[in-house]
Structures are given as structure tokens and as C-alpha cells.
Amino acid sequence: MVIHLMRKIKDWGISWCVALLVGQCPVLAAETLIILHSSEHHGVALPLERPGDSLVGGLSRRATLIDEVRREGHPVLVVDSGDILIGTAFSSWFKGEPDILAMNRMGYAGMVAGNHDFDFGVDHLTTLTQLATFPLLCTNLVSKDRPLPCQPSAMVSIGGWRIGLLGIVGRSNFPDTFSREAVKSLTLEDSVPVIQREANALREEHLIDLMVLLTHQDTEEDLDLLVRSVGIDVIIGGHTEGFDGLYAVGTPQPVSSLKFPGPVFVKTHRQGRFLGRLDLTSEFRTVTHAHAENIPVTESIPVHAGVQSVLDTFRERFSEQASEVVGQTRVRLNGERPSVRTQETNLGNLLADLLRIKLRTDVALVNGGQIRRSIDAGPVTLGDVVSVLPFDSSLVTLRLTGQVLLQVLEHSVSQWPNHSGRFLQVSGIRVTYDMSAPVGSRVRNVLIKERPLDPEEVYSVAADAFIADGGDGFVMLGQARERTDHQTPIRDVLFRALEKEPIQADLDGRITILPSATS
Numbered sequence: 001m002v003i004h005l006m007r008k009i010k011d012w013g014i015s016w017c018v019a020l021l022v023g024q025c026p027v028l029a030a031e032t033l034i035i036l037h038s039s040e041h042h043g044v045a046l047p048l049e050r051p052g053d054s055l056v057g058g059l060s061r062r063a064t065l066i067d068e069v070r071r072e073g074h075p076v077l078v079v080d081s082g083d084i085l086i087g088t089a090f091s092s093w094f095k096g097e098p099d100i101l102a103m104n105r106m107g108y109a110g111m112v113a114g115n116h117d118f119d120f121g122v123d124h125l126t127t128l129t130q131l132a133t134f135p136l137l138c139t140n141l142v143s144k145d146r147p148l149p150c151q152p153s154a155m156v157s158i159g160g161w162r163i164g165l166l167g168i169v170g171r172s173n174f175p176d177t178f179s180r181e182a183v184k185s186l187t188l189e190d191s192v193p194v195i196q197r198e199a200n201a202l203r204e205e206h207l208i209d210l211m212v213l214l215t216h217q218d219t220e221e222d223l224d225l226l227v228r229s230v231g232i233d234v235i236i237g238g239h240t241e242g243f244d245g246l247y248a249v250g251t252p253q254p255v256s257s258l259k260f261p262g263p264v265f266v267k268t269h270r271q272g273r274f275l276g277r278l279d280l281t282s283e284f285r286t287v288t289h290a291h292a293e294n295i296p297v298t299e300s301i302p303v304h305a306g307v308q309s310v311l312d313t314f315r316e317r318f319s320e321q322a323s324e325v326v327g328q329t330r331v332r333l334n335g336e337r338p339s340v341r342t343q344e345t346n347l348g349n350l351l352a353d354l355l356r357i358k359l360r361t362d363v364a365l366v367n368g369g370q371i372r373r374s375i376d377a378g379p380v381t382l383g384d385v386v387s388v389l390p391f392d393s394s395l396v397t398l399r400l401t402g403q404v405l406l407q408v409l410e411h412s413v414s415q416w417p418n419h420s421g422r423f424l425q426v427s428g429i430r431v432t433y434d435m436s437a438p439v440g441s442r443v444r445n446v447l448i449k450e451r452p453l454d455p456e457e458v459y460s461v462a463a464d465a466f467i468a469d470g471g472d473g474f475v476m477l478g479q480a481r482e483r484t485d486h487q488t489p490i491r492d493v494l495f496r497a498l499e500k501e502p503i504q505a506d507l508d509g510r511i512t513i514l515p516s517a518t519s
Contacts, residue, residue, distance in 0.1 A: 030288075032074045033161055033210065035278040036066055039238045040270030041084045042116070043091020043390075045099050045311055047299070048271065054298045057272035059102040060311060061297050063304035065275050066106055074279075075159025078107055081238025081267070082114025082167070082216040087372055089322055089383035090314070092390035095120050096128050098314040102307045104133045109158065112167025112214035113138045113150045114238060115174065118182035119391065125149040137167025137214060139198050140189040141174075153198045155206045162209045164202040166195060166232075170217020173239060177369075177421065180393070180469035191221075192230050199231040209285070212236065219267065223247060226265045233287065234278065237267035246278065246292035257291040266292045273297055322383030327498025333375040333505060335388055341368040341419040344511035347375070347388075348425025350503065354493045356427040359397050359486065361460040362448060363405070363428040367467050367474075369421020370490070380498055389491040393466040398480035403455040406443060407476045414439045414473075422472035425511075432512040444514065464490060 047058035070076050080103070085096045096117075103111075113136050117125055126149035129136050138150035154165045168191050175183040195213065202208050213232045215222055216239045226235055227249055245254030248261040258264070264287075268276030274294040281289040333347035334340070340348050348366060356364035373387050400408070412424040413433050432445040446453035458481060465485065467474040497503065 030281065030283045031160075033158070033280045033282065034069055034072070034074050034076045035212070035234065035236070035276075035280070036069060036076060036078045037081065037236045037266065037268055037276040037278070038062065038079075038272055039081045039242055039268045039276065041080065041099065041272050042087030042270070043085060043096075043099070044088060044271045045102060046088070046090055046315065048273070054300070055273040055296055056299045057297050058303075059099065059106070059272070060303035060308040061299075061301040062272055062275055063102070063106045063307040064301050065295055065297065067304065069277065075161055076107075077109050077156070077158050077161075077163060077212070079109055079165070079212065079214055079236060080111035081214050081236055082112040082169075083116045083238065084111070084114075086116045086119050086390050087271070087387075089386035089390070090318055092386045093318055093322065093383075094314055095124060097131065098311055100128050100131045102310050104131075105307050105310060106304075108132075108134045109156045109163075110135045110137055110154055110165045110167070110214065112136075112169070112216050112238070113141070114216040115169060115177040118186075119179050121179070121181055122146070122149060122185060135165065137165060138169070139166045140168045140191050140194045142187045142189055144185050144187060146185065152194075153202055155202055155208065162206050164199060164206065164208040164211040165214065166198055166202075166211070167214040168195065168217070170215065170221040170239070172218040172221055173216065176471060176473045178471075180465060180471060183469075191225065192228060195225075195230045195232065210234065210280070210282075214238070219243075222265050222267070226263055229263070233263055234280070235263065235265040236276070236278075237265065240267075242267040242269040242274070242276070242294070244292075244294055246290060248290075254292075256293065257289065259289050261287060261290045264290050264292070268294050318383070322381060322386070324382045325379045326382050326385065326495060327380045327503065329375055329377055329380055329498075329503040329505075331503075331505060332377045333388075333503070335371045335374040337368075337372075338419055340371045340425065341421060341423045342417055343513060344507055344509070345425065346505040346507055347371060349427065349507065349510065350497075350505035351389075351490060351494065352425050352427035354497055355395065355462040355490065358493050359395065359462040361397055361428070361462040363459055364426065364462040365408070365467065366425040366464070366490070367421055367472055368423040368425060369472060370464065370466070371425075380503075385491060385494055385498070389489070389494060391464075391466070391491075392489050393464045395486045395488055395490060395493070396463055396465050396468045397482075397484045397486070398461045398463065398468060398477060399458050399482040400461050400477070400480055401455065402448075402453045402457050402459065404476055404479050405459060405461070406446065406453060406455065408474060409443050409446065410440055411474060411476065413442050416442075420472075422467075422474070427510075430510050430512075432514065434514045436515060 047056035
């Protein structure tokens with residue numbers, strides 16, 4: 001009865017409340033709520049080191065910005081859209097522990113568990129969940145055989161606002177981009193019905209003032225949810241590149257501000273180089289104005305002493321081992337994301353060649369998503385190698401027919417020119433792609449051992465377990481006639497090569513893109 005009465009009052013927009021009945025009042029007068037959000041953190045706990053780039057990121061400077069916004073006097077909700085793991089040596093070494101502890105100090109209220117947050121296994125994500133003072137959300141994930149380390153929903157109270165939090169991952173990245181071990185125990189529910197179910201449950205229990213959905217999926221999926229009106233007031237996206245401004249229903253492009261916007265969708269830029277800010281002004285239960293911007297996290301921002309002290313403890317531990325020089329490279333090894341995911345690179349050639357030689361196969365395949373950064377010419381440290389190849393997925397050898405191998409190569413460029421992790425760096429193959437052709441018909445020529453690919457011949461192939469198990473959508477690799485697991489990651493192969501002699505790696509035209517311009 002009391003809940004029913006309160007809901008009626010909420011619907012009528014009356015600016016008084018029945019405090020005597022329930023002991024608290026919903027927010028009805030004009031009020032501003034500020035939502036601060038981060039996206040695709042990927043282990044950038046410490047500032048980025050990019051000469052000439054003032055967008056350094058780092059958690060201690062982000063913390064300073066958050067404190068500055070709080071001093072404005074409005075309620076502030078701080079959330080993250082997932083993938084705090086993988087991308088730096090620091091992150092791979094400590095597997096997210098310093099990041100979570102720093103986020104605790106920064107007052108995060110919640111995050112969605114992204115695909116890379118499962119990279120060290122479900123048990124490790126459980127450990128991070130136990131460290132966190134905020135909820136990790138996975139509204140549309142279901143565990144087949146054990147409790148999930150994250151929860152379907154949460155209610156947080158911020159300055160009188162009762163905010164419902166949900167967090168989903170999209171069909172665009174499950175199961176393709178999840179660790180193969182995690183996929184064995186997880187299934188994904190359709191997002192729309194589960195969002196509606198959990199949102200309704202939160203509203204029934206807590207008289208929610210604002211429903212916020214944290215997502216880890218493609219922008220197109222977020223825009224679809226925005227239009228389908230699933231009972232969400234704010235969608236905060238992740239997983240793919242961000243944008244400036246906000247979307248609302250009927251806005252074909254992002255805008256910075258909007259009156260009476262209805263549901264809105266925002267997504268800030270990756271790696272903590274910006275802090276997303278969304279200001280919502282509400283009167284009588286209705287958002288009357290929304291304004292979105294991305295605040296750059298530059299080197300001019302002072303560090304936050306408390307968060308910096310957390311990071312310094314781990315930095316000292318890391319520096320003792322990560323600075324150890326393990327070899328030399330004579331040239332810069334290009335592992336930049338736009339390059340390794342769209343074209344041949346010398347680092348891709350090096351890694352694929354090392355795999356093919358190590359495992360004595362006809363062909364080697366390295367998905368671009370496995371390569372996380374470049375290595376500058378000169379001394380190479382242990383930390384450099386871990387940063388470039390942070391994943392622990394073991395190497396495998398397969399025996400595939402030429403017909404299946406052709407399907408693999410077509411799938412490699414099925415999302416080109418997007419920077420998709422499925423783009424393959426290769427060894428033992430010379431392949432020509434015609435990117436003006438339809439998806440599925442882009443392979444124009446393939447040579448193996450300087451002879452045309454034979455659809456009936458069986459070839460030996462080296463890869464890693466991630467794609468061999470269907471990661472990045474390579475489900476056709478399940479048709480392998482034989483498979484051998486070698487229980488070592490590609491990172492160890494690079495270590496051994498560095499120990500032997502200085503690295504020299506070049507481009508040799510093994511991948512040709514027609515037309516020649518790349519995106």
C-alpha cells in the first residue's frame with residue numbers, strides 16, 4: 001500500500017512526500033545529477049607514455065578531476081563500462097588489483113564486467129569482485145555451473161537520488177571475444193527482456209529515480225536499445241570507440257545538449273584519456289535538460305595523492321622485475337591497433353614467423369587483437385613484452401583443408417576496414433584481398449609454399465587457442481582434422497627469440513590489400 005501510494009505521488013509530480021510513512025522522500029524538486037564515466041580502461045592505471053601526446057590518462061589524474069567535479073556541490077555518480085583488464089604490462093602483472101583498489105578510493109559506484117575482465121578466468125574475477133567496494137554487473141550473463149562473480153543489478157543512493165544500475169554485454173562480443181575458458185561456463189540472455197525484467201524489479205523494490213544501463217557492446221547495439229525504449233533513462237556505452245556529445249531518440253548525430261531529451265546514450269573515449277561527464281537536470285521526475293562532454297585527462301592535471309600512493313606501492317613492486325632488459329630490436333616493431341587490425345605489419349610478420357618456425361607448420365596465424373602495442377627500436381624489457389602480448393592463451397597446431405583455410409582468410413577481413421581483432425597476421429602465406437568485393441568474396445589469390453592454395457590439400461597451421469576455440473568468430477577452426485595443444489603462450493616464443501639475437505623484422509608484401517589504401 002505504501003509503495004503504491006508513493007508511486008502515485010511520484011507520477012503526479014507533487015513536490016511534497018509522505019516522509020512519515022516511509023522515512024524518506026523521493027527527489028521531486030529541480031535537481032542536477034552529474035554522471036562521470038570511464039570506458040575501455042585496459043590497464044592504463046599509470047599515465048600513458050606517448051611523446052608529443054598530452055593526453056596521458058592515468059588513475060591518479062582521473063581521481064583529481066572527479067574530486068574537482070564533486071566540489072561543485074551536485075550529486076555525482078561515477079561508473080565504468082568495463083574492460084579494466086589487459087593492455088599494459090602493469091595490468092597483466094597485477095591482473096587488475098591496483099586498478100580496483102584505486103577505483104575504490106575514487107568512489108566508483110559500479111561497472112559492467114566487460115569481455116576482457118574474464119581474461120584471467122572466472123575465479124580471478126571473483127577475487128576482484130571481493131576487492132571492490134562497488135558492484136560489478138552482468139545483467140544478461142548466466143553461469144551454467146557455478147555462481148557468477150558479478151550481479152544482475154544494483155541500487156545506489158547518491159545525494160538523495162535512488163539510481164538503478166544494470167550492466168550488459170552484447171551479442172557483438174559474446175562469445176567471440178571472451179576467453180575460451182569463460183565461454184565454457186557462461187551463456188548470454190537476450191538483452192531486451194532481461195533489462196526490462198531487472199529494471200521492473202528494481203523499481204518495485206526501491207522507487208528508482210533514474211535507471212542507468214552500463215553496456216559493453218557495439219554502438220549500433222546501444223542505439224537499437226535507445227530506440228526500443230526498454231525502461232532505461234541513461235545508456236553509458238563501452239567496448240568500441242567513443243564519441244563526443246550524446247544521442248537521444250531522433251538525433252542522427254551526437255549533440256552536446258538537449259532539452260527534454262528522453263533516454264540518452266553517451267560513450268567516452270578509451271584508455272582513460274578522457275573522463276566522460278553527463279549533466280542531467282530534473283524537475284518533478286522528468287529530465288528537462290541533458291549536457292554531455294568529455295574532459296581530457298592531460299599531464300597538466302595534478303595527481304591525486306591518495307590514489308597515487310596506492311599505485312606507487314604496486315609500481316615499486318613492478319619496476320623491480322619489469323625493467324629487466326631481455327633483448328634488443330634493430331627496428332621499431334609496429335603493433336599499433338589501427339595497423340595490426342587492417343594490414344601487414346613487421347611485428348605481425350615477426351610473431352607469425354616465430355610461430356611457424358617454432359611449431360614447424362606450413363602456415364601460422366596471429367589475430368591482430370592479440371597484439372596490444374608497439375616496441376621501439378633498442379633495448380626490450382620484460383615489461384615491453386608483457387605489454388605487447390598480455391594474454392596467456394596457449395599455442396596450438398591444427399590440420400586444416402585448403403577449403404577451411406580459405407574460409408579463415410575470408411573471415412579475417414569480414415569487418416575490414418573496422419579495426420577488428422579478427423584481422424590475421426600471417427606466415428607461410430601470400431594473400432591478396434579485394435576490399436571492394438562483398439564480404440565472403442574478398443580473397444583473390446592465396447599462395448602457400450609459392451603454390452596456389454589447393455582446397456583439397458591438408459595444411460598444418462599454427463595459431464593460439466583463443467581463435468582455435470572459436471574466438472573472434474573463427475568457428476570454422478573447429479573443423480580441424482587434428483589438434484595439438486602446446487601449453488605455452490606466444491609471449492614465451494618472443495622471449496626466446498629476444499634472448500638469441502637482436503630482432504630484425506620487415507614488411508615483405510605477404511598481405512596485399514586492393515584497393516591499396518587502408519583505413
